[in-house]
Amino acid sequence: SIDAVRLLGRLRELGAIGRNGEGRLTRLAASDSERDGRNRLVSWLEAAGLEIAVDRIGNIFGIWAEDTADRPPLMLGSHIDTVINAGIYDGCYGVLAGLEVIETLKSSGFVPVRPIVVVAFTNEEGVRYTPDMMGSLVYAGGLDVETALATVGTDGSVLGDELRRIGYAGDREPGFLKPCAYMELHIEQGPVLEREGVAIGAVENLQGISWQKVSVEGDANHAGTTPISMRRDAGYAAARVITFLRDRAKASNTPTVATVGCMAFEPNAINVIPSRVTFTVDLRDPDEERLKQEEAALADFLKMLSGEEGVAISVERLARFEPVTFDAGIVAGIEAAARARGLSWRRMTSGAGHDAQMIARMAPAAMIFVPSKGGISHNPKEFTGDDELVAGANVLLDVVRKLVGG
Amino acid sequence: SIDAVRLLGRLRELGAIGRNGEGRLTRLAASDSERDGRNRLVSWLEAAGLEIAVDRIGNIFGIWAEDTADRPPLMLGSHIDTVINAGIYDGCYGVLAGLEVIETLKSSGFVPVRPIVVVAFTNEEGVRYTPDMMGSLVYAGGLDVETALATVGTDGSVLGDELRRIGYAGDREPGFLKPCAYMELHIEQGPVLEREGVAIGAVENLQGISWQKVSVEGDANHAGTTPISMRRDAGYAAARVITFLRDRAKASNTPTVATVGCMAFEPNAINVIPSRVTFTVDLRDPDEERLKQEEAALADFLKMLSGEEGVAISVERLARFEPVTFDAGIVAGIEAAARARGLSWRRMTSGAGHDAQMIARMAPAAMIFVPSKGGISHNPKEFTGDDELVAGANVLLDVVRKLVGG
Numbered sequence A, B: 001s002i003d004a005v006r007l008l009g010r011l012r013e014l015g016a017i018g019r020n021g022e023g024r025l026t027r028l029a030a031s032d033s034e035r036d037g038r039n040r041l042v043s044w045l046e047a048a049g050l051e052i053a054v055d056r057i058g059n060i061f062g063i064w065a066e067d068t069a070d071r072p073p074l075m076l077g078s079h080i081d082t083v084i085n086a087g088i089y090d091g092c093y094g095v096l097a098g099l100e101v102i103e104t105l106k107s108s109g110f111v112p113v114r115p116i117v118v119v120a121f122t123n124e125e126g127v128r129y130t131p132d133m134m135g136s137l138v139y140a141g142g143l144d145v146e147t148a149l150a151t152v153g154t155d156g157s158v159l160g161d162e163l164r165r166i167g168y169a170g171d172r173e174p175g176f177l178k179p180c181a182y183m184e185l186h187i188e189q190g191p192v193l194e195r196e197g198v199a200i201g202a203v204e205n206l207q208g209i210s211w212q213k214v215s216v217e218g219d220a221n222h223a224g225t226t227p228i229s230m231r232r233d234a235g236y237a238a239a240r241v242i243t244f245l246r247d248r249a250k251a252s253n254t255p256t257v258a259t260v261g262c263m264a265f266e267p268n269a270i271n272v273i274p275s276r277v278t279f280t281v282d283l284r285d286p287d288e289e290r291l292k293q294e295e296a297a298l299a300d301f302l303k304m305l306s307g308e309e310g311v312a313i314s315v316e317r318l319a320r321f322e323p324v325t326f327d328a329g330i331v332a333g334i335e336a337a338a339r340a341r342g343l344s345w346r347r348m349t350s351g352a353g354h355d356a357q358m359i360a361r362m363a364p365a366a367m368i369f370v371p372s373k374g375g376i377s378h379n380p381k382e383f384t385g386d387d388e389l390v391a392g393a394n395v396l397l398d399v400v401r402k403l404v405g406g
């Protein structure tokens, strides 16, 4: 079994990097605080005797190859960037558990028949730069590295400049190691496992993700003198989109989710009717046909609204990923490992996007989930108990041992 | 009659101060660009031979007293601060027309029986610091000067510090001149005069204004994994308030207007359900009882919403002014002056707040309106034709001549 004290200690240590004066954790991709997190991770990879590599999009690799460097490696990983005001588990757990599994196998004298690589992918969260899962998407060949490096962030920064600035613009070509398989251990970030009292999720698929940015143009005018009937109020139109999405999702009995997370009013003055409002729409569904229907329903509503309110509406696509089916063999291996350890398990769908979904384009992939208390994530209250974390890492250890045992 | 070329030239010159690289005009109260506008105004007041005074809240006075300095003056004025991305007429027209009237009378050899004072009040717009009409409110004794100077702006600045920084923290005590009457010439900022083809508005009252800041606290959570039924979405709650206010105002057949102008989402990330949303509500009605009813209806809705959505809602009052009735004698004088010049006129209500509404607490007051093209204001498209501007200034001249003729 893995060294629980070491794994949990590192998780807390990494979780202390990037806190502001009020203790809020924010480690946005390629920021100063994420550089500090990367440096700490690299120091652990080095201490474990792994070979370090960094590719052009800033993905960090710790490679344990011994005499098998010519064989396709097994890859374990996730990410260490966070959202704003984040918890400590999302992403970091998967990276540190990957390292933990390697160290456990190394120190036990185990001799793998192929390299094992632990990887931390760049900009998984997609908060500072879109699309999300960018490092793994580029690695799997789904996005050109030059295009990705030229991405302009919410703060006006350019990802390539920022990677150079923090010292993580590597020289390896993304995709330089073709894995034989990829595994990612992650907190569920949703309520299913906890609600059902199940310890291990064997993730068999991952829902489709559609991100759009909607801009509404109305007319700025005086809040006191403009009769309601003469207004072209961009803020009112935006509010109607939010209630439309929610009412539609609530009325259906599908697992569709819709979220408006970003919102900006212009000129944003108390006595001026908003002239321009920009907001994001995050739509998800495990079924590609249904996701397309939801996108079409939104487009129809925007068209109707534009006519009804006399506002101009434009839409920009920020990210679009189809649902992904994971490798049946690895999923079965996860179930078997959970059973062998006496842990309860279930097959499930991932509601969140993950790097595994991108690497699935180039190699058989699957994920292991552990419970999230209250289903809360992307929030400082994100929590998974120590025993649950250790159980997940041990299941990963057992599956890895099978995959590289020869 | 007034010197049309001089008045219109100054209006355009002042309107050129505070434009950014893209030509957008923004001269927020006590900012660098408003300092530049103040300096220009003061240079004109000095050139006209007026005595300059600045009070502790930064109101600027140009005094024409001759031998009558012991008598209560007639005061003419408005403000020169602007909203964000503003037009050139709002406020500036009234200040410059006041100066124009004084210069016209002076150069014609007219001898007034009392001083005439032109005033530019600080922070009328209320965009950077609330409440709006702050300089005139303090001047009329409705707000303590120390409290006003301590106001923290939307950008975190303190008004008193900013006035000192730009050189307009004067030493006169607000209220140091008790006017016998106050008149303010202003663009309508609404559609009534243009729609009816009327040249002059004799403003007999001004509607009540209620400004509130609403904060909604929900729960940040993952946009992909959190079922709709488990969300406490502060953004959705805010959207429901916007649609409630609009639907209610539209369904009623009262002149009530409601506007949500400012909006902020936290953490404002694409894949995080908003945990905290803050927005402003601007409610107005010419009838105090109805304004109270609207405030109560909003409070009831927020209570209901808080229960329905499981969010915590708090409300902060930013400004509250009852409707004001102007001086019947001056209003009749405006009608008589318009008639004598062969101009069409009508009595009307002001939808916007104005400094006249504050000075009405300490002296008889009234306003003159001229048409606004398309009813547009607080917008670079704000426009009033030259002839209309000159007509308004001449009506002001005639009423002033009556009030100070002896």
Ligand SMILES: NC(=O)NCCC(=O)O
Pocket (backbone or CB within 6 Å): A090, A124, A125, A126, A132, A133, A189, A351, A352, A353, A354, B222, B223, B224, B271
């Ligand atoms: N796991 C995770 O939070 N990924 C971020 C991308 C997403 O929004 O699903």
Ligand SMILES: NC(=O)NCCC(=O)O
Pocket (backbone or CB within 6 Å): A222, A223, A224, A271, B090, B124, B125, B126, B132, B133, B189, B351, B352, B353, B354
């Ligand atoms: N006249 C004017 O725009 N005043 C600003 C205060 C208000 O919002 O009515």
